[in-house]
Amino acid sequence: MTTVGGRDEVQRSDASQLRVVGRPLPRTDAAEKIAGSTRYAADLALPAMLHTRLVRSTLPSARLVRRDTARARSLAGVVAVLLGEDVPHNEVWVDVPGQQTEVRALKARSQVLATGRVRYHGQPIALVVAESEDVLAEAEALVDVEYEELPGVFDPEEALGEEAPRVHEDGNLLAEWHIDSGDAATALERAPIVIEGQYRTQFVDHAYLEPEAGVAWLDDDGVITIRASTQVVEHFRDIAAILGVPQARIRVIAPYVGGGFGGKEDMTVEPYLALAVLRTGRPVRMVWTRQESLLARPKRHPMRLRYRTGAENDGTLVAQDIEILADTGAEAYLGALVLLYSSVTAAGPYRCPNVRVRARAVYTNHPPCSAMRGFGAMQVVFGCEAQIDELARRLQLTPDEIRRRNAIREGDRLPVGQQIVTPIWLGETIDQVLRAAGPRPEPSRPHCRVGRGIASNLQPYGRLVWLQDTAAAWIGFQFDGSVTLRCGVPDIGGGQAASLGQIAAEVLGVDPARVTVHFGDSARTPLAGTSTATRQLYMSGNAAHLAATRLRDQTLDAVAEAAGRARGALRLGPGGVEGGGEPIALPRALELVRGLGVPLEVLATFHGPRGRAVARDLAAERVFPDFTVGTHLADVEVDCDTGQIRVVRYLACHDVGRAINPQSVSGQICGGAAMGIGSALTEEIVLESGINLTAGFFQYRIPTALDLPDIEAIALESGAGMGPFGARGIGEPPIGPPAATIANAVRDAIGVRLTELPMTPERVLAAIRAQAHTDPPRPAPTGP
Amino acid sequence: MTDATSRITVNGRELECRAAAHLSLLRWLRDHVGALEVKYGCGEGVCGACAVLIDGQAVNSCLVLAAQIDGRAVTTSAGLGSPSGGLGRLQQAFLDRGAAQCGFCTGGMLVTAAEFAGAGEALDRRSIRDALHGNLCRCTGYQAIVDAVDDVLRDQGSSSPPAGGWT
Amino acid sequence: MYVRPFGYTRPASPLEACEHLRRDDGAKVLAGGQSLLPLVNLGLSTPSLLVDIQSLGDLHGLHLEGEQLVIGASTTHRMLERDAQVRRVAPLLAASVREVGNLRVRNRGTIGGSVAHADPAAELPMCLIVLEARYLVDNGARVRSVPAADFATGFLTTRLAPDELLTRIEVPAAGPDWGWGFQEVARRAGDFALVAAAAIARCEGTLVADLRIGLAGVAPRPVRCPTLEAAARGRSPEALPELAPLVDPDIAPSDDSFTPAHYRAHLARVLAIRAAQDAARRSLDVRAA
Numbered sequence A: 001m002t003t004v005g006g007r008d009e010v011q012r013s014d015a016s017q018l019r020v021v022g023r024p025l026p027r028t029d030a031a032e033k034i035a036g037s038t039r040y041a042a043d044l045a046l047p048a049m050l051h052t053r054l055v056r057s058t059l060p061s062a063r064l065v066r067r068d069t070a071r072a073r074s075l076a077g078v079v080a081v082l083l084g085e086d087v088p089h090n091e092v093w094v095d096v097p098g099q100q101t102e103v104r105a106l107k108a109r110s111q112v113l114a115t116g117r118v119r120y121h122g123q124p125i126a127l128v129v130a131e132s133e134d135v136l137a138e139a140e141a142l143v144d145v146e147y148e149e150l151p152g153v154f155d156p157e158e159a160l161g162e163e164a165p166r167v168h169e170d171g172n173l174l175a176e177w178h179i180d181s182g183d184a185a186t187a188l189e190r191a192p193i194v195i196e197g198q199y200r201t202q203f204v205d206h207a208y209l210e211p212e213a214g215v216a217w218l219d220d221d222g223v224i225t226i227r228a229s230t231q232v233v234e235h236f237r238d239i240a241a242i243l244g245v246p247q248a249r250i251r252v253i254a255p256y257v258g259g260g261f262g263g264k265e266d267m268t269v270e271p272y273l274a275l276a277v278l279r280t281g282r283p284v285r286m287v288w289t290r291q292e293s294l295l296a297r298p299k300r301h302p303m304r305l306r307y308r309t310g311a312e313n314d315g316t317l318v319a320q321d322i323e324i325l326a327d328t329g330a331e332a333y334l335g336a337l338v339l340l341y342s343s344v345t346a347a348g349p350y351r352c353p354n355v356r357v358r359a360r361a362v363y364t365n366h367p368p369c370s371a372m373r374g375f376g377a378m379q380v381v382f383g384c385e386a387q388i389d390e391l392a393r394r395l396q397l398t399p400d401e402i403r404r405r406n407a408i409r410e411g412d413r414l415p416v417g418q419q420i421v422t423p424i425w426l427g428e429t430i431d432q433v434l435r436a437a438g439p440r441p442e443p444s445r446p447h448c449r450v451g452r453g454i455a456s457n458l459q460p461y462g463r464l465v466w467l468q469d470t471a472a473a474w475i476g477f478q479f480d481g482s483v484t485l486r487c488g489v490p491d492i493g494g495g496q497a498a499s500l501g502q503i504a505a506e507v508l509g510v511d512p513a514r515v516t517v518h519f520g521d522s523a524r525t526p527l528a529g530t531s532t533a534t535r536q537l538y539m540s541g542n543a544a545h546l547a548a549t550r551l552r553d554q555t556l557d558a559v560a561e562a563a564g565r566a567r568g569a570l571r572l573g574p575g576g577v578e579g580g581g582e583p584i585a586l587p588r589a590l591e592l593v594r595g596l597g598v599p600l601e602v603l604a605t606f607h608g609p610r611g612r613a614v615a616r617d618l619a620a621e622r623v624f625p626d627f628t629v630g631t632h633l634a635d636v637e638v639d640c641d642t643g644q645i646r647v648v649r650y651l652a653c654h655d656v657g658r659a660i661n662p663q664s665v666s667g668q669i670c671g672g673a674a675m676g677i678g679s680a681l682t683e684e685i686v687l688e689s690g691i692n693l694t695a696g697f698f699q700y701r702i703p704t705a706l707d708l709p710d711i712e713a714i715a716l717e718s719g720a721g722m723g724p725f726g727a728r729g730i731g732e733p734p735i736g737p738p739a740a741t742i743a744n745a746v747r748d749a750i751g752v753r754l755t756e757l758p759m760t761p762e763r764v765l766a767a768i769r770a771q772a773h774t775d776p777p778r779p780a781p782t783g784p
Numbered sequence B: 001m002t003d004a005t006s007r008i009t010v011n012g013r014e015l016e017c018r019a020a021a022h023l024s025l026l027r028w029l030r031d032h033v034g035a036l037e038v039k040y041g042c043g044e045g046v047c048g049a050c051a052v053l054i055d056g057q058a059v060n061s062c063l064v065l066a067a068q069i070d071g072r073a074v075t076t077s078a079g080l081g082s083p084s085g086g087l088g089r090l091q092q093a094f095l096d097r098g099a100a101q102c103g104f105c106t107g108g109m110l111v112t113a114a115e116f117a118g119a120g121e122a123l124d125r126r127s128i129r130d131a132l133h134g135n136l137c138r139c140t141g142y143q144a145i146v147d148a149v150d151d152v153l154r155d156q157g158s159s160s161p162p163a164g165g166w167t
Numbered sequence C: 001m002y003v004r005p006f007g008y009t010r011p012a013s014p015l016e017a018c019e020h021l022r023r024d025d026g027a028k029v030l031a032g033g034q035s036l037l038p039l040v041n042l043g044l045s046t047p048s049l050l051v052d053i054q055s056l057g058d059l060h061g062l063h064l065e066g067e068q069l070v071i072g073a074s075t076t077h078r079m080l081e082r083d084a085q086v087r088r089v090a091p092l093l094a095a096s097v098r099e100v101g102n103l104r105v106r107n108r109g110t111i112g113g114s115v116a117h118a119d120p121a122a123e124l125p126m127c128l129i130v131l132e133a134r135y136l137v138d139n140g141a142r143v144r145s146v147p148a149a150d151f152a153t154g155f156l157t158t159r160l161a162p163d164e165l166l167t168r169i170e171v172p173a174a175g176p177d178w179g180w181g182f183q184e185v186a187r188r189a190g191d192f193a194l195v196a197a198a199a200i201a202r203c204e205g206t207l208v209a210d211l212r213i214g215l216a217g218v219a220p221r222p223v224r225c226p227t228l229e230a231a232a233r234g235r236s237p238e239a240l241p242e243l244a245p246l247v248d249p250d251i252a253p254s255d256d257s258f259t260p261a262h263y264r265a266h267l268a269r270v271l272a273i274r275a276a277q278d279a280a281r282r283s284l285d286v287r288a289a
Helices: A030-035 A133-142 A184-190 A233-243 A270-280 A290-296 A335-345 A379-395 A399-406 A426-437 A496-508 A536-563 A586-595 A662-681 A738-750 A761-770 B025-033 B089-097 B106-118 B125-132 B143-156 C014-023 C036-041 C077-082 C084-089 C091-097 C103-108 C111-117 C123-130 C226-232 C241-250 C261-288
Strands: A002-004 A050-056 A062-068 A078-082 A091-100 A105-111 A124-130 A144-149 A173-181 A193-200 A213-218 A224-228 A250-253 A284-287 A303-311 A317-329 A354-363 A448-461 A470-477 A483-487 A515-519 A571-573 A576-578 A601-607 A626-639 A645-655 A711-716 B003-010 B013-020 B051-054 B057-060 B073-075 C007-009 C027-030 C049-052 C062-065 C068-072 C134-138 C143-147 C152-154 C165-172 C178-185 C195-204 C207-216
Touching: A030 B089, A030 B106, A050 A133, A050 A270, A050 A290, A062 A124, A078 A133, A078 A270, A091 A173, A091 A233, A091 A335, A124 A133, A124 A270, A173 A335, A184 A303, A184 A317, A184 A354, A193 A379, A213 A270, A224 A233, A224 A270, A233 A250, A233 A270, A270 A284, A303 A379, A317 A335, A317 A379, A335 A354, A335 A379, A335 A448, A379 A399, A379 A448, A379 A738, A399 A426, A399 A448, A426 A448, A426 A626, A426 A645, A426 A711, A448 A738, A470 A496, A470 A536, A483 A496, A483 A536, A496 A515, A496 A536, A536 A571, A536 A576, A536 A586, A536 A601, A576 A586, A626 A738, A645 A662, A645 A738, A662 A711, A662 A738, A662 B143, A738 A761, A761 C261, B013 B025, B051 B106, B057 B106, B057 C103, B089 B106, B089 B143, B106 B125, B106 B143, B106 C103, B125 B143, C014 C027, C014 C049, C014 C165, C027 C036, C062 C084, C068 C084, C077 C091, C077 C103, C077 C111, C084 C091, C091 C123, C091 C178, C091 C195, C111 C123, C111 C165, C123 C178, C123 C195, C123 C207, C178 C261, C195 C261, C207 C226, C207 C241, C207 C261, C226 C241, C226 C261, C241 C261
Parallel strands: A002 A711, A050 A284, A224 A250, A317 A354, A483 A515, A645 A711, B003 B073, C007 C049, C027 C049
Antiparallel strands: A050 A124, A062 A144, A078 A124, A091 A105, A173 A354, A193 A303, A213 A224, A213 A284, A303 A317, A448 A626, A470 A483, A470 A601, A571 A576, A626 A645, B003 B013, B051 B057, B051 B073, C062 C068, C068 C165, C134 C143, C134 C165, C178 C195, C195 C207
């Protein structure tokens, strides 16, 4: 990865002073993962442990006529079979933000185990608990479920029809968001250039390598403890509600997670494990198969996007009219919020005075859709960046010129009303990828054509401001000068825990190897919020930074007093307390501190910016704390006889503010780009009348090493982010641009725009054949 | 027979395997040997998280029965360490390059790389990608993994592997 | 992952293996396991007994017998891939086997398993019909020989009786002046082919004298393209593309939930010609050398 330094005027801290932050240190968790000694959620075994498995619906829409567990229960080795009636609080009601029915705020209902009817293929109906894994397959088959098939609805547009079968009693519209900034209709009428297009994205799965898993047990003092692969330990509250026990009696531990990407943001195994422990009093393990993970765990929303974009003859954007229709599947989950992200970011990282957005999330009898890396801000890039590209062609501008001309800057407002309050280096990310790209490749064979495309995006980091987000961290010196950091952050593979250790080591002047991070425990680490929304480095990083800074200050205050040194001269460094005389080794200095009765520990809470809840008609001074922008560039080769697309070259540049650990940042950028390329080319959950046909890794195709080119990550360090040391979040942002980048490159290669994901070879071929006319030539994007 | 007895060497330790006939090598290694570095990822032979070496050849341990490999030697990723107990060369390269993020695919990646690196062939990056394409990773985009293997192969040059192999 | 328990046996002879198969309706032959065990793990196959034929020594390895390559059914893909004799006398086989699955699948998977599983998109059965191989089939009492082209009867079905074992594969060596071509389009590296094409050709002068083409993924079983093969004789490799529509009479692709039949048909035309041209050019190269 290349790291490109920031401009002096926006540097918040002088990078040259940093010892630990900014260095590509191997993560503290990496050595154990490589040696094979890390214990993931499925790796724990306890004495007398039971095993569990869900019985899932085989139909997408049906009435449950009969559920008979007698045969299953009589099978040797089966301990219990639970139905919805056995769940203390089987109905779960969640608020749907910003949405009103005629009489009240909208709430959505779901069931832990389905009782009356099932609404999607794979919905849990019963929970089998057995002495051995070997019994589970047969026990599952012995649970008799009789279905009466009901009409289902499998298309979001049809679902909005008057006569459409209702997925839920309140109707099929889960959520709707409006943005009206300026007057888009009039501006489009007057605009000399108007581009129109419709785009479709698909169901996508997170496909982390670790399937959902956990072990739970009844601990001392009646605490049900669930050690599970999750991004959110705070689900202990939801689990308590389902079980009808005090929240204090549920503890969730997140060990190192084998990938999350949003798929472990909603609960997966947790409530079922807790129910089995409550029922049996014994330790219980649950491991989902890959097939059930693909079958029924929430997916990325497929979206239908309709864009109209108006511009002046010089390329200045004047209006965007955007309609978004999302299939949210059969359960609410986070669908309303996903669409909110789509709405706020749909106009792209550009200044545009007149924007109208209409976004709807609609229930169908498909698997539920919820959080996935990018969280709704990803899909809209495919539409928006296609429009910008087509606009450039129409105006004979290069793709980089049109983006630079309209790029959003500090002080500008997004259509929703939020002002950009930090320097946003969009133009610089464009410069970087073009500079690094070099000459365009030549076709490798006569029937192939090559093309180059770029696309930019903006992605929020940090949670919606009205969620009043906080993160806490506890930090303490041990007597020997080693450091203990406690923070409730789940580490989902992005180096979340290690980064906190690095921040603490920087502030406290110690070797990072002297810092031990305890993380992801709802009972024994201060709650730090979810490892979602690109928020952990920002929120928990700031909390750790705050705690470490306070600990440093109170330590140095005490040493100054005890040793009679000038406070202003003292600092923490490799020698311990340095300045004002001979360095005092840390253990000795801490003895002095203790001698004064000053504590060696600090608990600090970081508060994100606060805000007011939004209504359906979105207009807010602030929706998110801040944004990360970036630009990707791809060179592709298209085989015009077979339709195959090969990505020959790929570059991804984001303004990361500050790369706390450049190795982790590079990993996030390369991994996000690869996942985005998968969405662009091969990945799709295929459903036929609600039946999931892609419940396996044979059919659900994430890219292999051979399907990808080298990915060049460029981290631009503006130093201008709101995280510690000026960092911005980088977990989600790289997922945004790839599909649009590749579509733009393919457009460049073959003169046809693909508007539907994934861009399969048959779609490419069909587009080539449907090409009625040749487009006027346009200049290629070249470096400045 | 429904139960089979066989002798299997795991990371240099010879073990008696008295397991139900239907037990996969994966489950036997995890549940009976405690080799938890071997991961279940799909059960289809696609993802490679369960990869181990049998007599030096990478296999899907989810698609081999423990009963099938009587008398053979299994190496898991935990068996790729240096003789002194530290990380082996491939493992060290993975660490240096940041090739493990969530770490779930790492063990399988390492053993697959160990097989072809052990063959001592000089491979370009595309060939490395070809050799690794049966191991899925969702975090890294493979970039750091290919870099790590590339580093090791370059160090090695075209000479044959050192005595004691690649680990 | 959650499998129903089953039994396992290692017979000492083909006869014993066949007896197990005769006795137990639920018994299945286990070779490399790379096709069967995924089905078992997914609960799509629930055998009562697996009859492991890997220990039958005769079924391992390959050798030249006169003008033909004799391959034991339990020979792994990896052995084929790395064997110098295969590269020399059946380079088509050596090239195509590299496209099978991934390293781990090739380390365990066997040629006999691939042939007996009869996946219509599999590479090796298609190549074997192009090479006009013969399969020896044993029921413990009687051995019969089946031409490769007649072996598969449809999707995952073959002429193998329930109590029969495929024991060896005989591949006639093509002459030194034959060239080969192999083409495949898969959605992702290592996936089953959407369509694959294999060809061998012999040129005389600058013209094609003999051409054989096989296709996988375009019918319930691998097919040859006799219409195209006949029309290609006497043409130059450059003139082959206009013959592409002649694959149509010999293929029968069907729509499935992932891939439309017309796309498979299109790929068949493109890849058949590419494979044929590669084969013809390699033959010309040999003659020029």
